[in-house]
Amino acid sequence: MVTFSDRVKGVVFGTAYGDAMGAVVEKMTYEQIKEKYGRVETTQTKWWKADWSESARLSRMRGMGIITDDTLMTLALMNVYCTENRHLDAYDIANEFVKEIAYRPRYIPEFGREALILDRLFYPEKHIFNRHVLANCEPREGGYGNMVNCGAAMYISPIGIINACNPRGAYDEAILFASGHQLSYGLEAAGVMACSVAKAFEPGVSVEQVIDTALHYAKDGTKRAIHDICDAAIMLKHNKEDRDEVVRKFHEVIGQYSPMGNDVNRGEHKLGIATNHYTPSRLFSIEELPLAMGFMMLHEGNLTEAVKDGVSSGRDTDSIGVMIGAILGAMHGVSAIPLDERIALENVSKQNIDQNCDRFIEVAEAIIIEDFNQSNARQQHILSTLGGGASA
Numbered sequence: 001m002v003t004f005s006d007r008v009k010g011v012v013f014g015t016a017y018g019d020a021m022g023a024v025v026e027k028m029t030y031e032q033i034k035e036k037y038g039r040v041e042t043t044q045t046k047w048w049k050a051d052w053s054e055s056a057r058l059s060r061m062r063g064m065g066i067i068t069d070d071t072l073m074t075l076a077l078m079n080v081y082c083t084e085n086r087h088l089d090a091y092d093i094a095n096e097f098v099k100e101i102a103y104r105p106r107y108i109p110e111f112g113r114e115a116l117i118l119d120r121l122f123y124p125e126k127h128i129f130n131r132h133v134l135a136n137c138e139p140r141e142g143g144y145g146n147m148v149n150c151g152a153a154m155y156i157s158p159i160g161i162i163n164a165c166n167p168r169g170a171y172d173e174a175i176l177f178a179s180g181h182q183l184s185y186g187l188e189a190a191g192v193m194a195c196s197v198a199k200a201f202e203p204g205v206s207v208e209q210v211i212d213t214a215l216h217y218a219k220d221g222t223k224r225a226i227h228d229i230c231d232a233a234i235m236l237k238h239n240k241e242d243r244d245e246v247v248r249k250f251h252e253v254i255g256q257y258s259p260m261g262n263d264v265n266r267g268e269h270k271l272g273i274a275t276n277h278y279t280p281s282r283l284f285s286i287e288e289l290p291l292a293m294g295f296m297m298l299h300e301g302n303l304t305e306a307v308k309d310g311v312s313s314g315r316d317t318d319s320i321g322v323m324i325g326a327i328l329g330a331m332h333g334v335s336a337i338p339l340d341e342r343i344a345l346e347n348v349s350k351q352n353i354d355q356n357c358d359r360f361i362e363v364a365e366a367i368i369i370e371d372f373n374q375s376n377a378r379q380q381h382i383l384s385t386l387g388g389g390a391s392a
Contacts, residue, residue: 001203002203002332002333003333004164004201004361004364004365005357005361006333006334006335007161007164007200007201007329007330007331007333007334008161008357008360008361008364009329009333009334009353009354009357010328010329010330010331010332010333010334010335010336010337011157011158011160011161011197011326011329011330012074012075012078012157012326012329012353012356012357012360013325013329013334013337013342013345013353014303014324014325014326014327014328014329014330014334014336014337015070015071015074015157015322015325015326015329016067016071016325016345016349016351016353017043017307017321017325017329017337017341017342017345018307018310018311018318018320018321018322018323018324018325018326019067019068019070019071019318019321019322019325020043020065020066020067020068020071020318020345020349021040021042021043021045021307021308021311021317021318021321022040022310022311022316022317022318022319022320022321022322023047023062023063023066023067023068023317023318024037024040024043024045024046024047024048024062024063024311024317025037025040025048025311025312025314025317026062026068026316026317026318027264027265027315027316027317028048028314028317029262029314029315030247030251030312030313030314031314032048032314033312033313033314033317034243034244034312036048037312039243039308039309039312040308040311040312040317041308042341043064043065043341043344043345044064044065044344045063045064046063046064047061047062047063047064047066049062050062050063059111060110060111061110061112062110064344064348065341065344065345065347065348065349066109066110066348066349067109067345067349067351068110068120068318069117069120069121069122069125069154070154070155070318070319070322071322071349071351072106072108072117072120072351073101073117073121073125073154073155074154074155074157074158074322075351075353075356076097076100076101076117076155077097077100077155077156077158077159078158078356078357078360079100079356080092080096080097080100081158081162081360081363081364081367082359082360082363083096084096085363085366085367086367087162087173087367088159088173088176088177089139089140089173089176089177090139090140090142090176090177090179090180091139091180092177092180093128093132093139093142093177093178093180093181094132094137094139094142094180097128097180098128098129098132098133100117101116101117101118101121101125101128101129102116102117102118102129102133103116104116107350107351108120109348109349109350109351122151123147124146124147124149124151124182125151125181127142127143127145127146127147127181128142128180128181131143131144131145131146131180132180139179139180140176140179140180141179142179142180142181143178143179143180143181143182143183143186143187144183146181146182146183146186147278148182148183148184148185148186148278148279148280148281148284148286149182149186149278149286150186150189150286150287150288150289150316150319151181151182151186152174152178152181152182152186152187152189152190153178153186153189153190153192153193153286153288153289153319153323154288154319154322154323156174156177156178156190156193156194157193157194157197157326157327157330158360159173159174159177159194159197160174160193160194160195160196160197160198160200160201160326160330161197161198161201161330161360161364162364162367162368163194163198164198164201164330164364164368165198165199165201165202166198166371167195167196167198167199167213167216167217168195168217169198169371170191170194170195170197170198171191171192171194171195171198171217172191173194174190174191174193174194174195175187175188175190175191177190178190178191183280184280184281184282184284185220185221185222185280185281185282185284185285185286186286188218188219188220188222188285189222189285189286189288189289191217192214192217192218192222192226192289193289193323193326193327195213195214195217196210196211196213196214196293196327197326197327197330199213199214200327200328200330200331201330201331205331206301207296207297207300207301207328207331208297210296210327210331211226211230211293211296211297214226214293215227220282220283221257221281221282221283221284221285222285222286222289222290224257224285225253225254225256225257225258225285225290226285226289226290226293228253228256228290229250229253229254229290229291229293229294230290230293230294230297232249232250232253232294233250233293233294233295233297233298234297236249236298237297237298237300240298240299240309243309243312246298246309246313247313247314250291250294250313251313254285254287254290254291257283257284257285257287257290258284258285258286258287259275259276259277259284260277260278260287262314262315263277264315264316287315287316287320288316288319288320288323289323291310291313291320292306292310292320292323292324292327293323293327295307295309295310295313295320295324296324296327296328301328301331301332302328303324303325303328303329303332303336303337304336304337304338306324306328307321307324307325310324325337
């Protein structure tokens with residue numbers, strides 16, 4: 001039997017595993033990864049920029065089990081729950097979450113030293129600080145004006161844990177919370193990611209049932225992208241060893257919903273040129289979540305195989321790995337992540353993941369039990385009210 005504790009640790013270690021695997025090859029194309037690595041098989045892989053000068057790699061180091069902001073932000077959100085001991089909304093991203101990322105130093109593995117998470121974040125995640133601290137915006141409007149990306153979806157899995165086996169609750173809470181960070185299909189992806197994690201906590205659930213749940217709650221381009229990618233995965237299952245064909249087909253499908261393709265870098269030469277990249281749209285979707293679900297379907301829920309193929313497919317590889325690892329970690333529990341990889345992640349990234357999980361599990365269990373008791377009390381009140389109305 002997979003316990004609640006096993007599943008929570010599966011989510012968080014799965015996040016770190018996918019993150020560290022994908023960080024090695026982030027922003028490389030599939031063809032570049034294939035030429036240099038074949039396929040990424042372990043977190044103990046050398047980063048493609050490792051031999052660059054310190055300035056060229058922005059004083060960062062990756063590879064060999066080093067996690068990135070995806071995992072750091074996930075742990076930060078867990079800490080917010082441990083402080084507040086309740087469900088969250090956008091006002092909490094404007095308060096306690098900002099404190100976690102912008103005022104509390106911690107060890108940043110890519111820097112090899114203590115720093116603020118904010119120092120490590122990409123601009124769309126720095127937007128949280130700009131909007132809530134500098135602009136003092138209404139918290140629910142925090143996502144306005146941001147670059148639409150996967151930044152909220154990549155760390156939202158703790159909301160799925162807090163709403164374990166309650167996909168609707170997870171979707172609603174993720175939308176409420178992440179509206180302080182993202183908008184449009186970036187916000188939608190956060191809701192769908194959270195509800196998928198919540199569904200994956202159900203004992204005996206299948207990958208197909210998780211994806212059906214994602215499709216039930218997903219809207220607009222996000223819904224269509226997940227549907228089409230997973231349809232392609234079903235057709236490709238018999239030939240999944242042909243990774244060239246899988247990636248070609250997946251990228252062809254996602255190209256209908258995400259216009260950037262391999263054009264993942266912004267440079268001076270692109271200034272002033274009109275583009276739909278990262279702009280709000282009801283027709284678009286982020287790439288990472290549909291691709292993650294495609295690889296989950298392709299490999300029928302096998303976490304390690306799905307992560308390996310997912311991070312080896314190119315582009316935003318760490319976030320693809322994170323989403324696969326979190327959802328399938330919830331489904332299978334922590335034992336789905338190889339023990340040697342978990343040990344390496346703890347030793348290299350120094351995040352005390354196991355200890356952080358133990359603390360978070362206590363809080364999550366208390367919130368879930370309180371929800372259950374309140375639901376039972378509400379049902380009794382409803383039954384009492386209906387009974388009274390009938391007798392009157």
